[in-house]
Amino acid sequence: MKTESAARVSVVIADMETDELLSMFPEGPRLLGTRCGDCGREMIGTRVVCSTCVSSNVGTIALPSTGTLYSFTRLHVGGDGVRPLGYVDLDNDVRTLADIREGDTPLEPGIRVELGVEGDNWFFARAASETKGQRHD
Numbered sequence: 268m269k270t271e272s273a274a275r276v277s278v279v280i281a282d283m284e285t286d287e288l289l290s291m292f293p294e295g296p297r298l299l300g301t302r303c304g305d306c307g308r309e310m311i312g313t314r315v316v317c318s319t320c321v322s323s324n325v326g327t328i329a330l331p332s333t334g335t336l337y338s339f340t341r342l343h344v345g346g347d348g349v350r351p352l353g354y355v356d357l358d359n360d361v362r363t364l365a366d367i368r369e370g371d372t373p374l375e376p377g378i379r380v381e382l383g384v385e386g387d388n389w390f391f392a393r394a395a396s397e398t399k400g401q402r403h404d
């Protein structure tokens with residue numbers, strides 16, 4: 268009976284040397300992503316292998332700055348008040364957990380959101396196109 272495992276040695280997925288998600292691109296600040304050159308899968312963060320097909324043929328990309336709020340919750344954090352946190356489906360179908368800024372209009376699933384940056388902090392907020400001209404009654 269053969270007892271040897273055929274499992275390959277695990278490869279570190281995240282590149283821990285470049286752990287920052289936010290970076291500056293010609294089009295402005297964007298979250299860093301990785302695109303697989305073999306299967307085309309796009310992922311959040313800088314990876315050394317594809318999380319779908321385990322190919323190491325991957326390259327860094329700028330993720331879209333806009334997406335749709337999939338779901339959210341409001342964390343009640345001592346001292347800091349309420350911290351909305353949500354899943355955003357970026358326009359390339361990458362889902363990410365992010366801080367959500369809530370303006371005067373309450374958040375709701377399905378709204379369009381866009382990336383915002385303040386110093387080293389990034390978040391998503393209702394897209395400007397969502398706050399203007401939506402109601403004509």
Ligand SMILES: [Zn+2]
Pocket residue numbers: 303304305306307308317318319320321322
């Ligand atoms: Zn792949």
